[in-house]
Structure formats: C-alpha cells, structure tokens
Amino acid sequence: MDIDILEILKSRRSHFRKEFTGERVSDDIIKYLLDCAHQAPTHKLTFPWFFKVFSENSLQKLCDEILKIHLNSFPQSNEIEDTRIQKIKQIPSEVSHIIAVCMIRDKERRVPEIEEICAVACAVENIYIGLLNFPNIGGYWCTGNGASTEQMHHYLNLSKEDKCLGFFMIGKINNRRTRSNRPLVDSYTEWI
Numbered sequence: 001m002d003i004d005i006l007e008i009l010k011s012r013r014s015h016f017r018k019e020f021t022g023e024r025v026s027d028d029i030i031k032y033l034l035d036c037a038h039q040a041p042t043h044k045l046t047f048p049w050f051f052k053v054f055s056e057n058s059l060q061k062l063c064d065e066i067l068k069i070h071l072n073s074f075p076q077s078n079e080i081e082d083t084r085i086q087k088i089k090q091i092p093s094e095v096s097h098i099i100a101v102c103m104i105r106d107k108e109r110r111v112p113e114i115e116e117i118c119a120v121a122c123a124v125e126n127i128y129i130g131l132l133n134f135p136n137i138g139g140y141w142c143t144g145n146g147a148s149t150e151q152m153h154h155y156l157n158l159s160k161e162d163k164c165l166g167f168f169m170i171g172k173i174n175n176r177r178t179r180s181n182r183p184l185v186d187s188y189t190e191w192i
Contacts, residue, residue: 008129008132009129010180011132011178012125012128012129012131012132013128013138013176013177013178013180014128014138014139014140014141015138015139015140015171015173015176015177016138016140017090017091017094017095017140017169017171018094019138019171019173019174019175020094020095020096020138020169020171020172020173021171021172021173021174022093022094022171022172023096023171023172024055024096024172025096025097025137025170025171025172027055029134029137030053030055030097030099030170032130032133033127033130033131033170034051034053034099034127035130036126036127036129036130037049037051037123037124037126037127037130038123038126039126040119040120040122040123040125040126041119041122042119043111043115043116043119044106044110044111046106046110046111046116046119047119048103048104048105048106048116048117048119048120049101049102049103049104049119049120049123050102050103050104050162051099051100051101051102052099052100052102052156053097053098053099053100054097054098054099054100055096055097055098059091059092059095059097059098060092062098062100062155063088063089063091063092065146065151065152065155066088066091066145066146066152067085067088067089068151069145069146069149069151069152070084070085070088070145070146071085072151073146073149088145091169094171095169095170095171096170096171096172097169097170097171098167098168098169098170099127099167099168099170100147100156100164100167101120101123101124101141101164101165101166101167101168102120102156102158102162102163102164102165103116103117103120103162103163103165104158104159104162105159105161105162105163107161117163117165120165121165124141124165124168127139127168128141131170135176136172136173136174136176137170137171137172137173138170138171138172138173138176139168139169139170139171140168140169141166141167141168142166142167142168142169143165143166143167144166145167147164147165147166147167148163148164148165148166152164
C-alpha cells in the first residue's frame with residue numbers, strides 16, 4: 001500500500017484561534033472541506049449532518065448572538081467574564097469562517113439518535129483530514145460559545161429534534177503543527 005493512513009491520521013491536528021492570522025480562506029476550500037465531511041459513514045443513509053457556514057457579515061452577526069447568549073448566561077461582570085467577552089468580540093478578526101455543525105434528526109427515526117450524532121462527528125473528522133491538503137489553513141471544533149443553548153437553537157432555525165453540536169472555526173495559519181503527545185493505544189485497550 002502506497003498510502004499510510006495511520007501516518008495521515010497522526011498528522012491531523014486542531015489549530016486554535018490564537019494561531020489564526022485573520023486572513024480570509026477561499027469559499028472553494030470551505031466547499032471542498034464540506035464535501036470531505038459529506039463522505040462520512042451514515043447508517044441507513046440518513047445523512048444527518050447539516051452545515052451552516054458563516055463568513056464576513058454573517059460571521060459578525062453570529063458572534064453578536066454568541067455574545068448576547070454569553071451575557072444572558074453570565075450577567076455578573078468580573079475579570080474572568082470580561083476576558084471572555086473580549087475573546088468573543090475578537091472572533092471575527094481572527095476567524096475566516098465558522099461552520100455551525102448541526103445534526104438533523106431523521107424524521108422517520110430509522111436509527112437511534114446516538115448513531116446520527118456519531119455520523120456527524122465522523123463528518124467533522126473528515127473536515128480535519130481534508131485540512132491536511134492545505135498546509136496554511138487550520139481549524140478546530142468548539143462545542144462551547146453557546147452552541148447547545150436554546151437561544152442558539154432558535155438562532156440557527158433548527159427544528160425541535162435537531163441539535164447544534166458545535167462550531168468548526170477555520171482560519172489561515174503560519175505553521176502547521178504535526179507532533180502529538182498521545183500515549184500508546186495500549187493504555188486504552190483491553191484484549192478479552
């Protein structure tokens with residue numbers, strides 16, 4: 001075999017906002033990454049993933065909503081919250097695109113919800129793997145920033161059975177990290 005899949009998987013990394021340059025990523029690259037996501041396994045072909053892509057003006061509006069949710073959740077001002085508020089306000093200047101990662105529940109309920117959540121997680125992993133084709137672009141999956149709140153659910157116009165499973169933030173980077181500090185898989189394996 002010419003392709004060592006394990007080596008490819010070992011080089012997959014999350015790159016965080018502090019590593020982003022603030023430069024814009026081409027929409028064509030985002031479309032490529034979403035096509036990678038769409039190749040994920042899906043039981044009974046329910047294709048439970050749905051992606052809402054935010055950039056430029058819509059990114060600013062999403063961040064305004066994230067800030068509003070945060071302020072409603074933490075009305076008390078203190079040093080920690082003030083720092084968090086500043087970090088939220090900086091998102092549009094650091095991030096090129098935010099993809100809201102949503103799970104759209106199969107209306108016929110042909111599979112348990114957990115299988116659809118897992119399929120969406122596989123789709124996100126495919127985005128990470130797709131990023132390996134672009135050495136100057138990084139991303140990470142964030143499940144915070146009010147993603148699972150009722151307010152965000154409403155903002156994203158999701159139906160009752162659907163879920164926002166987080167935000168995938170994408171931006172240009174200067175240096176792709178490839179090293180990992182993972183322990184050996186034997187530490188997480190029991191042969192029976």
